[in-house]
Amino acid sequence: MHLAPPIRLALPLLLALTQGSAGADEVFLHRDAHGVPWFTDQREMGEGFTFIERRYYGRPPARSACRGLTPDALERRATQQMGWVRHYARLQGLDHRLVRAMITVESCFDRHAVSRVGAQGLMQLMPDTAQELGVEDAFDPRQNIRGGTTYFARMLQRFNQDTRLALAAYNAGPGAVERHGGIPPYPETRQYVTRVMSLYQSLGGG
Structure with a gap:
């Protein structure tokens, strides 16, 4: 969903627009100088608006699965x-x-999980990757x-x-691993590798 600012939507209408979404829609809540709530897809609304919170509608983002x-x-x-x-x-x-450790970190075994960038399901496949692998659903x-x-x-x-x-490539893409000559310096990727390996060891692996 993409709303051109400044458009104000009542919450019931916003929910109606997003319930059928295949992914999680990111929506920002602001209040103007008169206390009126505004829902938009933009984090910054300029002077006269106070940011309140970010919300997701549709499928839950993967990080909420746990x-x-x-x-x-x-x-x-x-x-x-x-x-x-x-x-x-x-x-x-x-x-x-x-x-098992990968799936736990990716989605906590929530088959409906969708990440903020659109990765889907238990092992958080990006749509293009899923298509390449012959995954229809x-x-x-x-x-x-x-x-x-x-893929792994x-x-x-x-x-x-x-x-x-391989875990870093699964998370950030093989190109990023090759460009950096190792695990990329992305906090998310480094945390991912650490979490998966720690859980793997706790399950008796490694």
């Missing part, structure tokens, strides 16, 4: 998908514990895990079976 999730609830989600995780990990020569767990493990196996092959570099 919010308030108890260890037991996460285990139940994971258990439902571990059959496919083991199956496709074995086909690609991967440790299923590593794939990225929200279908079986297809998503098949695509994600296939390619990254391992590309980076000489270096797990950390």
Whole structure:
């Protein structure tokens, strides 16, 4: 959704516009000098407007998938998908514990998760990557895990079976890893690699 500023929408109308969205829409709430709320797609509205908060509508962003999730609830989600995780990990020569760690960090096993940049499903496949991998429905767990493990196996092959570099490439793209000659200096990517490896080790891998 793209709203040309300054357009003010009532919340019910905004919700109606966004409920059918395939991804999470980012909307900013401001108040003007008279206290009137304004919803727009722009973070900065200039003088006379006070920024209140950023909201998401449609599918929840991936980072919200873990919010308030108890260890037991996460285990139940994971258990439902571990059959496919083991199956496709074995086909690609991967440790299923590593794939499990990746999915936990990517989406907390929420098959409906969508990131702020549009990555979808359990293993957070970008639409173009999903299409390249033959994934027709990225929200279908079986297809998503098949695509994600296939792509990660390619990254391992590309980076000489270096797990950390392959994880960085999965997160930031192989081009970024090659340009920087290692894990890119992006906080998100470095945190991703650290979190996945830490969880992998806690699951008995590594």
